[in-house]
Amino acid sequence: MFDDLRDLYQEVILDHGRRPRHGSRLAAYDASAKGDNPMCGDRVQVFVRHDEGGRIAEAGFEARGCAISVASADLMAETVAGRTDDEVRELAGRFRDMARTGEAAGEDAAIERLRPLAGVHEYPSRVKCATLPWHALLAALDGKGEASSE
Amino acid sequence: MNVTTRPALLDIAAIRDEFPILRQTIRGKQLVYLDSAASAQKPRAVIAAMVQAMESQYANVHRGLHWMSERTTDAYEGTRDAVARLLNARDRREIVFTRNSTEAINLVAHSFGRSVLRPGQAVLISAMEHHSNLVPWQMLRDAHDIELRVAPVTGAGELDMAGLETLLTDGRVGLVAITHMSNVLGTCTPAERIAALAHAHGARVLFDGSQAIVHRRIDVQALDADFYVFTGHKLYGPTGIGVLWARHELLEAMPPFLGGGDMISSVTWERSTWAEVPHKFEAGTPAIIEAIGLSAAIGFVESIGYDAIAAHEARLTDHALARLSAIEGVHVLGRAQDRGGVVSFTLDRAHAHDVATLLDRQGIAVRAGHHCAEPLMRRFGVDSTARASFGVYTTHEEIDALADTLARVREFFA
The missing domain is CATH 3.90.1150.10 (Aspartate Aminotransferase, domain 1)
Structure with missing residues (x-):
């Protein structure tokens, strides 16, 4: 019945939406921000810990939201580990373009890992579900406490 | 009929x-x-009435001395009669047109809340209100030193009437503002009992009828309500037109909400005097076409x-x-x-x-x-x-x- 929805709800999304690997508050973190989608009530808080060289050692999150937003937060936490803030900002820009258009620049491992979320571009009301965790992450890196998907 | x-x-x-x-x-x-x-979706009768008004007689209301304006004014004011009948209002002057329920509640919060209610009094709502019957009262609370109280809802999703009465007993509640039907739970609230309790404790009562009026006949006199609000677009009518019904003496006692054209009696540099109720609450060119559509929607509902x-x-x-x-x-x-x-x-x-x-x-x-x-x-x-x-x-x-x-x-x- 829902065959045409498999582009949106790929197995990797259902899996990470159901069993996120990074879905908890970090014991120690140096940056954090909340993201809020006032339209639907989705909320996420992202936690980041940097290593001494300034790279992200670990990212985690607490979320209340749909399968898309939780899976997106989880894949985000996975892909940003080991990267600098500037690398994360660049990746976030490409992810946002992909969520909106379905197309992503580059074929590096990070964007390929996020590519299952590209299907969201066909569902305009759900694009913000995928991008909300990234808004929160960028707010955390920029030292802002809160981000909105608006 | x-x-x-x-x-x-x-x-x-x-x-x-x-x-x-x-x-x-x-x-x-x-x-x-x-x-x-x-x-709600719109029946052909509503669509046709709006198109017909625009194609054959459209002009501004309450102004022109020409045929078109007179016809349009008749149609616009005819909606006031239709709404008065729908709600069993005593007097057509008790019908004020607004954009929607939200604006109607904001009108009451502003005009009744800031002038009739006194600082130190309370407004009592319930835990199952739409934000439209919550946020205006929070704004009144913060601007005017009015306490905001919230009557509890039971696990079954019904209004806790004992809890409601407890919150009324100190006599400080000046207005009870409660939904007549929850947009989430579907619960219909016992409006007659709420009104009786409110009046017994010296409070006025407002019902948000946005959902209820779609599903049941509303008789504001039988309910013994003081204010009743609803919106046209949920009642198979167009967007942009809503209704505040209030007792005539309350509307008389309340100052205007918005100032501008159509709501004045005379204007000089020094001062203005207000038009008669309900026009003093209808500043500016109203939603004319939408009011005509609402009249058709009411006709549709009544025909069924x-x-x-x-x-x-x-x-x-x-x-x-x-x-x-x-x-x-x-x-x-x-x-x-x-x-x-x-x-x-x-x-x-x-x-x-x-x-x-x-x-x-x-x-x-x-x-x-x-x-x-x-x-x-x-x-x-x-x-x-x-x-x-x-x-x-x-x-x-x-x-x-x-x-x-x-x-x-x-x-x-x-």
């Missing part, structure tokens, strides 16, 4: 023929529109009759509750005895947004989210729900389609 004696039977096929949009297909699937509580509408929707709601409750993992919020055609539910292991997206792919339109009632969501320990809501055009088959599809949604997320 005496609508109350009509038999409680609906020719649903004929009614659906009146709604052109219901023939629409969504991605090849027949549209199943179960989001009428957000906004509230008895038939209520009976149809009660059968639909019973059917929906039975079908949804039979699906493992589906939980319906609230189980009020007296309820209308709104059913909110959650599905284990699936977020409401995901449920709504899957239903949408089958052409089934429901709402998902907090339904502009975040505090109520917290009361029931959920972040969001999916909501199916019914109109006069909803069929048993559409509810079956919802239930059958939900069973498949459950398997998808299992």
Whole structure:
């Protein structure tokens, strides 16, 4: 019945939406921000810990939201580990373009890992579900406490 | 026409023929529109009345001395008569046009709240209010030193009447403002009892009838209400037109809400005097075409009759509750005895947004989210729900389609 929805709800999304690997508050973190989608009530808080060289050692999150937003937060936490803030900002820009258009620049491992979320571009009301965790992450890196998907 | 004696039977096929949009297909699937509580679809009569007004007689109201303006003024003021009859108001001057229920409540919060209520008094709402009957009172509280009290809701989703009375006993409540039917739980509140309690403790009472007026006959005199608000677009009418009904003496005692044209008697540099009620509350060119559309919507509802509408929707709601409750993992919020055609539910292991997206792919339109009632969501320990809501055009088959599809949604997320 829902065959045409498999582009949106790929197995990797259902899996990470159901069993996120990074879905908890970090014991120690140096940056954090909340993201809020006032339209639907989705909320996420992202936690980041940097290593001494300034790279992200670990990212985690607490979320209340749909399968898309939780899976997106989880894949985000996975892909940003080991990267600098500037690398994360660049990746976030490409992810946002992909969520909106379905197309992503580059074929590096990070964007390929996020590519299952590209299907969201066909569902305009759900694009913000995928991008909300990234808004929160960028707010955390920029030292802002809160981000909105608006 | 005496609508109350009509038999409680609906020719649903004929009614659906009146709604052109219901023939629409969504991605090849027949549209199943179960989001009428957000906004109802429009019958041909409403569409035609608005088009006809624009094509044949349109001009501004209350101004022109020419034929077109006179005809349009007659039609616009005719809606005031239609609304007065619909609500059984004593006097047509008790009908004030607003943009929607939200604006009507803001009008009361501003004009009654800041002038008739005194600092130190309280406004009492309930825990199942739409944000439109909550936020204006928070703004009044913060600007004018008015306390805001919240009457509790029981686990069944009914108003806790003992709790409500307790909050009235110190006599400081000046206004009780409560929904007549919850947009989330479908619960209808006992308006006559609420009004009697409020009056016994010296308070005025406002009912938010945005949902209730779609499903049942409203008699503001029988309810002994002081204010009653509703919006046109949920009653099969256009957007942009809503109604505040208030007792004439209250409107007389209240200062204007917005200033401008059409609401004045005379204007000099030094001062202005206000037009008579209700015009002093209708500043600026009103929603003329929309008011004409509302009149047609009221005619449509009255031609079917509230008895038939209520009976149809009660059968639909019973059917929906039975079908949804039979699906493992589906939980319906609230189980009020007296309820209308709104059913909110959650599905284990699936977020409401995901449920709504899957239903949408089958052409089934429901709402998902907090339904502009975040505090109520917290009361029931959920972040969001999916909501199916019914109109006069909803069929048993559409509810079956919802239930059958939900069973498949459950398997998808299992």
